[in-house]
Amino acid sequence: MYGIVSCIKHRPNLDFYYVTADDGNGGLSTIELESPLKMELGEMVADGAAAGPADGKNALLRKKLIEKAIARKIESALKETPPASGVNELDKLNRKMWPEITKGASLLLKKFLAGAPIVVRFHNDADGSSGAYSIYKGLKDFSEGNGRMEKRINLFWIMNRGVIYGKEEANYDIMLINAYESQEKPLIVLIDFGTSEKSNEGIKSIGRYFDILWLDHHPMTGNFEGKSLEYYMNPWMFGGSSDYTAGLLSSVLAKSFSNADTTIFKDASLIGDYSKYANPYKEAQDLSALLDLITSDASFVNSGRNGNLTPYEIEQLLQDKTRSSELAMYANVRVAEAADEAIPLLKENNAGRHSIYTLDYGNVKEKQSRYPLLGRFSSKLLEKLEKENGRGCIVVCHVGNFISIRASRDVGEEAGLVQLAGALLERYGSRIDSAGGHKNAVGIKLSGEAGKNEILRQIVAMIRKNLAG
Template sequence: SLNQMEKFEVVEISKEVPEIKIIEAEDYAGKLVELRGKVTHVKITGGPTIFTILDEGGIITAAAFEGGERAYPEVNASDIVKIIGIVKRRDADLQIEVLEMERLLGEEAYAISKRIEDEIDKKCEPPYVEFLIESDILENLRDKMVKVAKELRKAVFESRPVIIRHHWDADGICSGVALEKSLLSFIEKNASSEMKHLIKRKVSRAPFYELEDVVKDLDESLEDSEKFGDKIPLVVLVDNGSGVEDIPAIEQFLTFGADIITIDHHFPDEKVDSYLLHHINPYKVGGDSNYTAGILCTELSRMIDEVPGIEFLAAVSVFGDRSSGAVEKYIELVGVSREELVNTALAIEFEAFYLRFRSASQVIHEILGFGRKDRQKKLVDILSGYAKSGIEEQVRTVMEGLKLQTLPNGVVLAAIDVENYAKRFTFPPPGKLTGEVHDRLKNEYNRLVTIGYGPDFAIIRSEGVELDIPKFVAELREEINAGVDGGGHLVVGSIKFIPAKRKDVLSKLAAKISSL
């Protein structure tokens, strides 16, 4: 025994283990390996500490056990490390069970970091894809789209959270889902499925990034950073984010190191651009709002990763936002009837209205065809039926309060009191209801402006009249002390004001329409 031995020596021995790249891990399942890479994320759990490791070949997680404590506290995100461990299967993913981890420094670390950076930069470069339709507008947006697609692919490799904030209507939802599906698909092919939680699609009830939304996003992001070591996110504003009303929320998030990207088809205000990393908007290249956010995000998503059936989202968004012209080619691509597309847009908006602030990805994905096809048809038929019934009932009652006036310039002004002639908190909401009334009236009048008003808001729809609603808002703000704000498209939008000044605001608005 050792106690009986007078002389002995303890010698440390080491075993030669193969050094591999992450892309080779599949071939070494169950074996001891060594790998070197960059830590992109550190997650502390009740059990192991999970390190996300990146090298030239891909991403893998490494689990280090330290009795419930933070393992290797000297190792943080962005460090270069050498790991010795066993490659194991964890559900559908591979994971390294760490036996040793060492932080590398100096020239070796720099060389590895530079090598990874150069290779990942190439991997982030989106493939060239032809647009689904021929369009000079889209071609003029291509360079900007490529940059945004690269930024989003890069966020996956860097384990950076991506918040997709989109408007709640059919166009906004189709836009958000297009980006969500392509990013999740890209993660499946290039990273661990554990990283899917970093893609967060969220709904905005307002047609801009309001302070209520940014406070939630910011608080959640800071909490995740504190608890799990998450990075400050890349925020993508979809179907909003182009106006001055977005700036207060954007500015607040920027203070904490976020980057903001806008993908929108509302008329843009140049002031917002100085706050954005990138801004994709058809107006910037001679287009207009007919190029919906759903179209822009569908085409962009194909640069991130191809997802079967994604073109259906573009077609639904065309009907959801009543777009026309060249973009109607997307309808021909999907091989379904116009009635089915209209019903899908209605079903999405009906469900979204009652979901309020919840994104409810699984239900929404089912309605949009990313689940069982038989169930999708039933869902769309049921929900669109409820939506149509609700619309007809509300239109019937609100038409009793309709007031029509022919202005001196020949424009017919239709005013509907949605406060007193429609149910509250019931589908359709005031904006949708105003649009439905307008669609019925425009069959009778060539030059028409419809205003649906409530105690502190006015919703505007127009046909055959060249309005500039953002300009109206700016002028009203100067002319009357009523807390006026709002915006939207040039010919479709909304205005907010204080209730005490409703009569003054509506009178001045009618005068401006009369002077066109």
Template sequence: VLEGLKEEMMNVAKELRKAVFESRPIIIRHHWDADGVCGGVALEKALVDLVEKTNADSEAKYYLVKRKVSRAPFYELEDVVKDLDEALEDVEKHGDKIPLVVLVDNGSGSEDVPAIRQFLAFGADVITIDHHYPDEEVDSYLLHHVNPYKVGGDSNYTSGVLCVEIARMVNPEIDGLELLAAVSIVGDRSEGEVEKYIELSGCTREELYDIGLALEFEGFYLRFRSASGIVHEILGFGRKDRQRKLVDMLAGYAKKAIEEQLDTAMAGVKVQTLPNGIALAAFDVENYAKRFTFPPPGKLTGEIHDRLKREHPKIVTIGYGPDFAVIRSEGVELDIPRFVKELQQEVPNAGVEGGGHLVVGSVKFIPAKRKDVLAKLAAKIGSL
């Protein structure tokens, strides 16, 4: 798969190098989970190093490479207006060029189009590096689109892996990126060929899991801040002794928070076995989980799912709130983007939207239609 993507990845690397040599600002917008952060940081490290070596201005690295975090799993209008406003201000005040925007671990769905089009209106270029199932309409707005689905791969090739490979093409001298690829694989539970990055990192799965957990725990409380100082430290680009302590401490906090929530949450989980032999677990996030603390609903649903799948080889877990449902599955051939399209037809006026990976994703709807949407969703799983 990486061979198949090589040409497009080379094109992206050329585009990024060109931007650095022309002093054109680069905005890296990535999702806030471990995979997104690892991808974003890989590009950031390679580009900042390149800027330091090639630009006479010692301050250049601060304004030419900006890494920013997206809360939503797509490029939100809320994010794009901030980026655009800053970019236009820099054009006005400092005579900067309109930036090159790189979307990491998002940017390949139809939800991304409105934001992308806004930036294009001002002459920006947008590149997507993602491993979610792509919508075809996005491509007409993108300069380049690196996605394993385009060459017959799947979401196991994480954004972190793709960005690490591109970062190496951008700047072959950069070290320490194997760890980023490995953390993104463990964080996104990828399997198969990509697991060789875990061996290359020289860390155990447990250590990688802890680093990913520490990133997500800190990321949850950082909200929209990219906090490169803290994040680089967690990923081992600072003092090694401090990294160990920091990761142990943060992962410890995160595990404690997850355990506490899990004990409460399991009381609110209802499991039924459908006629087709699939176990369907439903969990009421709104009434059985704390609000505004770690772990967020998606993470908590994932943890419940991990517990349940030990007993049920074929299971779908749905964590639902007033206006959303988070879906996780094991041993079942789901297609969440297709489900969403069908639900939009079958439950009209429910404002259904969402997506994600084929077997992991989320659906949003209006609260009044929650019963209808969840009933249809259960029926779809029952008829697989």
């Protein structure tokens, strides 16, 4: 067996190496080793020791052989057809997206096998975390018998608070991979990130350092530059909609190269995002509530160490059946209580056949916990009002710098929520950090609380106008 040094982590005393090794029989593995000997990228390694220089004709030949072995391994892993979903519309979409999905999967596997640094960033909600977990399960299944996937030090999972990939996020990710030298360009996977123009700067600054695999399902509006990336995929490009969640997309991608069972995560993502494809059964509902809780406030899982959440931690939590069902129950109860408390505090505005309810969430929220986050709470409140009133409506909740708008399924389009986000940005651009979402859900982050009331009044006025027209 021989391999080549494909990635190096430089450390003060002992460098850390990834070696992509070919056993000559079509078997391929990515081995990690520490060595006091200085090795170079592309250097040949046999039995754990340097076995030849990295330069010259031989090195090139070896590199080609390994590349071929990687390509062979990917080809044999990729499935011919998408997994059957049981829903006609989804099967159709999956078939249309399949070439893009398998192209994305090939890229992911190539980086993974070549030991390149990989950063997976996901939105902190049930959808985003389901997506990240599905990718994790897929890679774990794929690397079965190939050891240590969980401990791989150059595979980073980062929960992202929000749906913007800005300069700050970009700088952080560049810093993460700075200690590495890699034959393959590092990869970043972005899951459930939205299509804000505010991400353009982040995209621009990582282009030199990363290949980008972007899995999303938000409507593609404005001058978002991510959509022209080579590995950008979004059901909207294939006649689908936001109902096809990022968690579902990631799950299909994971299944394109593995036998990982990600079904319940896919289902939790559909429930979490109120997709029309959601199939609400108890286990998936509980998982969705649980993910929502721990992505809002990771201290439920990791005692607040750093506020990050990784698939390893999710996996560990789910193995503890008692703890995870307790937490799911707590999440459900806490959200229901908050919605109950909110009802008497609502202000109602009439808009034709519908009502627009506004709420200062600061009067409801527990100060000591992040849970429930404003967006999730707004969805629950909407659900409760729909049930109580027996008809659709709109809720506008706000706390601090954040405003969250939710519209019932049959009202959102008419209320013009997606266009509303754009109009607000145009009008109050300097006072808004971000605004965007789906036709039934919009989130707005203001740069400060000053002027919030004016913007709230404007939101209500615009929605009323749309509903009257």
